[in-house]
Amino acid sequence: MPRKKAGISSHAFRVRYLRRSREIYRRFLETKPWIKQMHSTFLGLKPGMKIVDVGCGTGDFTRYLASLISGKCAIIGVDIRAANIRTAEKQTKKEGLAGKITFRKGDAYNIPVEDGWADLVCCRTLLMHLTDPLKAIREMSRVARKGGTVAAFERGRFPDFPIYVPNDERLTKLAIRISESYVDGVRKLERKHFDIGNRLPTIFHEAGLRGIMAEYQADTYLTSDPRRRLEDVRDELVFYLATLKETKNLDVKAMLAGGASRKNVNQYNAWLEKWMKNLLDDNDKLRNDTTFSAGGMVLAAGRK
Ligand SMILES: C[S@@+](CC[C@H](N)C(=O)[O-])C[C@H]1O[C@@H](n2cnc3c(N)ncnc32)[C@H](O)[C@@H]1O
Incomplete structure (x- = not known):
């Protein structure tokens, strides 16, 4: 059942699970090409963009973003766990995307990127794990340039x-x-708010963002x-x-x-x-x- 799990204890199981679930989810998305179209349009993805992906984990979403941009772009993935950053770097090199993506260890509350650097600062399933999501959105906004976009993908x-x-x-x-x-x-x-998606427009507004948009993407499960x-x-x-x-x-x-x-x-x-x-x-x-x-x-x- 598609319920978010808190943790899996066996390391070998976890590694196998992550690797295989990445592949499964990628194929799941391939059956629904309109989702990529929706993400690309919603985020306004364009060649030459500068992007920061906060709480990037092992870089699945970061690489997915790079795959949606034809041509050059510069994406920085940031995660608090050094082990995630190492795996993200290895996998990104393997997939031939190291020219577009780099990774840094860092905290969502103190992102290691200068003020106003990015056209787009985003995260996927990060805020649901944070006790102060508003603080993280304010920090993401700091890293975005004036007129740039802050975006989040979270469960609702x-x-x-x-x-x-x-x-x-x-x-x-x-x-x-x-x-x-x-x-x-x-x-x-x-x-932690595992249903934080519903509150995103409100949190964004409280963080000083304007022109707020929201969409809903449902993943369906039918064996x-x-x-x-x-x-x-x-x-x-x-x-x-x-x-x-x-x-x-x-x-x-x-x-x-x-x-x-x-x-x-x-x-x-x-x-x-x-x-x-x-x-x-x-x-x-x-x-x-x-x-x-x-x-x-x-x-x-x-x-x-
Ligand atoms: C559910 S995972 C999502 C990973 C990735 N965004 C994705 O969608 O595949 C949440 C990630 O947030 C990271 N994280 C948790 N707290 C963080 C913080 N304060 N700063 C940066 N990253 C954090 C975790 O290490 C983990 O990799």
């Missing part, structure tokens, strides 16, 4: 239904309630979708199942803190585990299952 929470369990209204409602409790619980326990390779869908389920086992205790703690009852949490987790195992046991079932879920990403941008 919208009143549409994130999941449909075929012909089971009770379970559908339970899954929706549990996912809301999880987001509320993470906010209570860790002061029967023939546009996706069977092995990609299977691998995704294997990873979800493994992360569910590894993070179950932490997730349950958040769900309970967010107001779900233990009985409901147990019911939901038991269903989720059984559903994934059943599909992994039988490819025919997997390719005919119509459990449908979606995860939304808000894109917001404002001008300095």
